[in-house]
Amino acid sequence: MKIYVKVSDTDKPYLSGSSTEALDGYTSIEGLTNDQAIAALSRPNKCYVDDNGVLIVPNQIPLSQAEKDAQSVKLQLEGMSKRITDMQKTIDDLATDKANLQTALNNANADNNNLKQQIQNVQKQSLAYMTQLAQINAELAKYKQSQSSSQGGDK
Structure with a gap:
């Protein structure tokens, strides 16, 4: 699955937003499982992008x-x-x-x-x-x- 994410300017490496559409300032992330995509779309501020550009989704989001x-x-x-x-x-x-x-x-x-x-x-x-x-x-x-x-x- 493919989603688009935006890294926070104030709280790097955490995300400030996510979308299923290509938006200005958003980066494409591919190959996500459904659970990862759902977590990133529903709680982007709990997810982050590591130094290699991989989306990290915590196992348990509060x-x-x-x-x-x-x-x-x-x-x-x-x-x-x-x-x-x-x-x-x-x-x-x-x-x-x-x-x-x-x-x-x-x-x-x-x-x-x-x-x-x-x-x-x-x-x-x-x-x-x-x-x-x-x-x-x-x-x-x-x-x-x-x-x-x-x-x-x-x-």
């Missing part, structure tokens, strides 16, 4: 306050995004739990209704048995009475 603030905001947004993702997972888990609990409740209600029906059937059967037992007792009492009358009449 961030401006605006860049620090932007980075801080980005980290905060990433943190919020993670919290939102975690909350959404919690909401999804709770929705799944609610569905499972509703299914369990529906099954328990169905079991309860079945048990109620079984109790009603047992109560009906018990009533039928008690009615039969009462009839048997009544017949037994008649039989005993008839036996005792027939034995008492022979004496």
